[in-house]
Amino acid sequence: MNRELPAAVARAKAAFLCACTLDVAVRKPGNVSLQSGGHRMRAAMFTDSAAAAAGPLFAPGAGVGERIEAAVAASWSVAHCNTNLGILLLCAPVAVAVEQRPDAATPAALQQAIGEVLSGLSLADAEHAYRAIARANPGGLGDAPAEDVRAAPSIDLRAAMALSAGHDLIARQYRDGYADVFGVALPALGPGFACPSGAGCGSPDAGTTAAVQRLYIALLGSFADSHIVRKHGDAVAQTVMAAAHAWRGAEGVDDEPAWAAWDESLKARGINPGTSADLTVVTLMIAGLAPRWHGT
Numbered sequence: 001m002n003r004e005l006p007a008a009v010a011r012a013k014a015a016f017l018c019a020c021t022l023d024v025a026v027r028k029p030g031n032v033s034l035q036s037g038g039h040r041m042r043a044a045m046f047t048d049s050a051a052a053a054a055g056p057l058f059a060p061g062a063g064v065g066e067r068i069e070a071a072v073a074a075s076w077s078v079a080h081c082n083t084n085l086g087i088l089l090l091c092a093p094v095a096v097a098v099e100q101r102p103d104a105a106t107p108a109a110l111q112q113a114i115g116e117v118l119s120g121l122s123l124a125d126a127e128h129a130y131r132a133i134a135r136a137n138p139g140g141l142g143d144a145p146a147e148d149v150r151a152a153p154s155i156d157l158r159a160a161m162a163l164s165a166g167h168d169l170i171a172r173q174y175r176d177g178y179a180d181v182f183g184v185a186l187p188a189l190g191p192g193f194a195c196p197s198g199a200g201c202g203s204p205d206a207g208t209t210a211a212v213q214r215l216y217i218a219l220l221g222s223f224a225d226s227h228i229v230r231k232h233g234d235a236v237a238q239t240v241m242a243a244a245h246a247w248r249g250a251e252g253v254d255d256e257p258a259w260a261a262w263d264e265s266l267k268a269r270g271i272n273p274g275t276s277a278d279l280t281v282v283t284l285m286i287a288g289l290a291p292r293w294h295g296t
Contacts, residue, residue: 004102004103005099005102007102008098008099008102009058009060009095009098009099009102011098011288011289012058012094012095012098012285012288012289013054013057013058013095014288015195015284015285015286015287015288015289016050016054016057016058016091016095016285016288017050017051017054017201018195018196018201018284018285018288019195019280019281019282019283019284019285019287019288020046020047020049020050020084020087020281021047021050021201021202022195022201022204022208022212022284023046023087023277023280023281023284024043024046024047025201025202025203025204026204026208026209026212026213026216027213027254027259027260027263028212028213028216028263028273028276028277028280029259029262029263029266029273030240030263030266030267030271030272030273031272031273031274031277032045032046033263035260035263036260036263036264036267038267038272039267039270039272041081041083045078045079045081045083046079046083046084048078048079049074049075049078049079049083049084050075050084050087051078052074052075052077052078053071053072053074053075053084053088054071055074056070056071056073056074057070057071057088057091057092057095058095058099060099061099062096063096063122063124063125063128064092064093064096064117064121064125064129064157065092065121065122065124065125065126065127065128065129065132065157066124066125066128067088067092067095067096068088068089068092068128068129068132069128069129069131069132071084071088071092071132072084072085072088072132072135072136073132073135075088076135076136082136082137084278085132085133085136086170086227086274086275086277086278087278087281087282088132089129089170089278090170090173090181090278090279090281090282091281091282091285093114093117093118093174093178094110094114094282094285094286096117097110097113097114097116097117098110098113098289100113100116100117101113101116107182107186107286110286110289111177111178111182114177114178115177115178118158118174118177119158121156121157121158121174122156122157123153123154123155123156123157125156125157126153126155126156126157126160127152127153129149129157129160130149130150130151130152130153130160131149133149134149134150157174158174158175161174161175162174162175167226167229168226168275169223169225169226169275169279170226170275170278170279173279180222180223180279181279181282181283181286182286184218184219184222185215185218185219185279185280185283186283186286186287188214188215188217188218188219189211189214189215189283189284189287190211190214193208193211193287194287194288195284195285195287195288196208206252206254209254210251210252210253212280212284213253213254214251215280215283215284216276216277216280217244217247217248217250218248219276219279219280219283220240220241220244220273220276221241221244221245221247221248222241223241223275223276224237224238224241225237225240225241225273225274225275225276226275227272227273227274227275228240228271228272228273228274228275231270231271231272232270232271236271240266240271240273243262247259
């Protein structure tokens with residue numbers, strides 16, 4: 001066994017859990033947080049789901065699709081609804097990449113490792129993922145004239161994702177090798193960001209809070225959120241994207257009453273930028289590997 005493997009996998013698992021904790025510890029307009037529930041969900045449902053999913057997501061030797069299906073099942077066992085399908089779709093290839101390339105010591109090396117995982121996805125991965133998506137049943141996701149998730153797949157998982165990549169940001173990461181994560185999202189955090197450990201995840205300091213919100217705004221202001229498009233249409237998604245763009249460059253937004261007001265306004269209208277949140281989580285997970293990139 002590669003001597004680096006256990007430590008690399010343990011670090012990635014801790015980074016996943018911390019990223020999921022930060023996801024609800026920091027107020028992100030339209031998303032469920034400790035400060036504000038919404039969409040008939042509470043923050044504890046997300047942290048409980050993450051804790052349940054972590055085991056199968058990092059099951060040694062398991063494939064991407066197998067991890068997705070088992071982690072979704074584990075999440076449902078505690079939350080009884082879909083809390084993290086998009087997160088698991090994005091984080092499973094990262095988990096496999098870390099296991100296969102524990103020596104990946106730079107962001108570029110990790111992105112290459114993820115690309116290798118995506119290139120190796122199989123029909124079996126698609127079968128597992130289709131069942132997971134059908135079970136989670138997120139509004140509109142998986143409905144397609146070809147490769148509908150309620151039918152058996154005829155192509156591998158990456159090829160299936162490529163069919164949806166034009167209108168779904170998660171599928172686009174599969175097609176494009178996580179180009180948006182490494183090219184847009186990770187730079188938004190800045191080189192000095194390091195995912196906190198232990199209690200710092202649940203009670204982030206002002207700097208961590210600002211970094212997470214900066215990341216979220218960069219994503220929400222750069223792309224029409226796929227979940228909003230599916231539920232409310234492109235015009236609403238474009239409006240939310242324009243509103244996010246107006247917050248770019250702002251720091252200390254937690255002190256701004258308008259930040260909380262925007263959050264509550266989106267929730268009152270049932271608008272949930274869920275895809276932007278999913279991309280935030282996988283980016284924070286990847287950022288959690290930063291100490292290894294710097295040799296610390």
